[in-house]
Amino acid sequence: KRLILVGPPGSGKGTQSPIIKDEYCLCHLATGDMLRAAVAAKTPLGIKAKEAMDKVGFFYIGELVSDDLVVGIIDEAMKKPSCQKGFILDGFPRTEVQAQKMLEKQGKKVDKVLNFAIDDAVLEERITGRWIHPLSGRTYHTKFAPPKVPGVDDVTGEPLIQRKDDTAAVLKSRLEAFHKQTEPVIDYYSKKGIVAQLHAEKPPQEVTSEVQKALSA
Ligand code: AP5
Ligand code: ZN
Numbered sequence: 001k002r003l004i005l006v007g008p009p010g011s012g013k014g015t016q017s018p019i020i021k022d023e024y025c026l027c028h029l030a031t032g033d034m035l036r037a038a039v040a041a042k043t044p045l046g047i048k049a050k051e052a053m054d055k056v057g058f059f060y061i062g063e064l065v066s067d068d069l070v071v072g073i074i075d076e077a078m079k080k081p082s083c084q085k086g087f088i089l090d091g092f093p094r095t096e097v098q099a100q101k102m103l104e105k106q107g108k109k110v111d112k113v114l115n116f117a118i119d120d121a122v123l124e125e126r127i128t129g130r131w132i133h134p135l136s137g138r139t140y141h142t143k144f145a146p147p148k149v150p151g152v153d154d155v156t157g158e159p160l161i162q163r164k165d166d167t168a169a170v171l172k173s174r175l176e177a178f179h180k181q182t183e184p185v186i187d188y189y190s191k192k193g194i195v196a197q198l199h200a201e202k203p204p205q206e207v208t209s210e211v212q213k214a215l216s217a
Helices: 015-022 032-041 044-056 067-077 096-106 120-128 168-190 205-214
Strands: 001-007 027-030 087-090 111-116 131-134 138-140 194-201
Touching: 001 015, 001 067, 001 168, 001 194, 015 027, 015 032, 015 205, 027 032, 027 067, 032 044, 032 067, 032 087, 044 067, 044 138, 067 096, 096 168, 111 168, 120 131, 120 168, 194 205
Parallel strands: 001 087, 001 111, 027 087, 111 194
Antiparallel strands: 131 138
């Protein structure tokens, strides 16, 4: 299967992805995770990404990285053998230009776009309560999915961190970017008749059931 997950910050894309990935044997490509890892590792791409991020104030003002940079990352990542059976794109495409460029470069048909529809008002609590184990990408929430020991990863015992862009102030601009630049992507795929609507405000297990239903339809 070739899937695209689209939804605002905190809508649950990163939470549902590992479940879908295991169930359907797909690779999970999250551009946000890839950008953060590249910056942390100071790879050539990370250095380039950081320049772009600094230019737009990336983590601090919550704007998008340039289309060319992100399309390049995805193009490269999709060559991995693990992606040949199918993929989950989490956080990509995030602009109409990215959607068009992916089609040009990959020529790959997308089977389904899962739209994590949710009210903006719910997202601040989700974002400000999120804690992450950076190495594995495991995600927790102080209220909705607490770790066994506060601030500590259940599996490795290593410390959890919070993302620099997970503040109420930065969330505002991330949401603005979503409504302005990413909502048109949903329209773009709606015209192709492949968008499935999810009720992303429901508890995680119920969202998983909706995903399974959408993918078996
Ligand atoms: P990215 O990392 O993609 O961030 P995002 O889109 O803002 O999405 P999040 O990761 O914040 O939300 P999520 O939906 O994954 O939520 P989660 O499942 O963790 O991008 C970061 C930045 O990188 C962007 O701002 C941009 O600058 C850049 N970038 C990335 N891709 C780009 C692109 N294509 N082009 C240009 N720039 C790009 O859930 C959140 C919390 O809620 C967790 O704590 C979780 O435990 C909890 N939770 C999840 N589901 C539920 C539920 N059903 N009920 C209760 N709690 C829940
Ligand atoms: Zn995410």
